[in-house]
Amino acid sequence: MDTTAATYAPAHHGVTVRHNFETAHRLPHLGGKCTNLHGHSWWVEVSAVAPALDSSTVVEFGAFKAELRSWIDTHLDHGAMLGVDDPLAKVLADHGSKLFRFGAPQPLPAEEFAANLPHPTVEAVAVLLGRVAMDVLVGLGHAPGARIEGVRVTETHVNSALWRGGSA
Numbered sequence: 237m238d239t240t241a242a243t244y245a246p247a248h249h250g251v252t253v254r255h256n257f258e259t260a261h262r263l264p265h266l267g268g269k270c271t272n273l274h275g276h277s278w279w280v281e282v283s284a285v286a287p288a289l290d291s292s293t294v295v296e297f298g299a300f301k302a303e304l305r306s307w308i309d310t311h312l313d314h315g316a317m318l319g320v321d322d323p324l325a326k327v328l329a330d331h332g333s334k335l336f337r338f339g340a341p342q343p344l345p346a347e348e349f350a351a352n353l354p355h356p357t358v359e360a361v362a363v364l365l366g367r368v369a370m371d372v373l374v375g376l377g378h379a380p381g382a383r384i385e386g387v388r389v390t391e392t393h394v395n396s397a398l399w400r401g402g403s404a
């Protein structure tokens with residue numbers, strides 16, 4: 237077999253995991269129908285890459301999914317994502333309804349991932365979950381040089397956003 241081309245191409249291995257969550261949000265700053273509190277069945281796809289493998293893996297699927305799913309289910313699933321200036325945040329919190337605030341001036345520990353993201357747009361949710369995925373990857377055993385390459389968040393069947401991680 238001629239492997240000449242392969243010797244010139246940088247080694248690159250990738251894995252992707254998916255998860256879903258049922259979460260409300262609203263975007264009053266955009267006006268129109270997005271001002272209404274509404275829910276979506278969100279999907280997230282997280283891709284990790286590495287230049288070489290460790291134990292023949294980039295990162296072990298089970299552990300990676302368990303950590304990502306745990307964070308998403310704990311903080312987002314069956315809750316609401318609201319922006320920093322949204323008056324509904326206080327109402328929901330006062331009634332014990334699950335809430336994740338974007339751009340909060342005094343964020344809870346989990347909300348620190350979204351502290352500089354003022355609105356829960358699909359793009360901002362992709363950034364949030366990119367940061368969460370990086371944190372999860374760092375905490376696990378993984379291949380040398382492994383990193384989060386990208387996160388795609390799908391809000392509806394026709395709307396999605398892609399966040400791409402920087403190179404190592």
Ligand SMILES: Nc1nc2c(c(=O)[nH]1)N=C([C@H](O)[C@H](O)COP(=O)(O)OP(=O)(O)OP(=O)(O)O)CN2
Pocket residue numbers: 263266270356357358359392394395
């Ligand atoms: N760049 C972005 N634009 C919009 C976002 C967003 O997060 N980023 N979000 C919304 C609303 O949240 C809304 O849920 C989606 O809007 P839209 O696609 O217009 O609504 P529909 O799903 O009803 O559209 P279809 O006509 O059914 O395709 C708006 N914009």
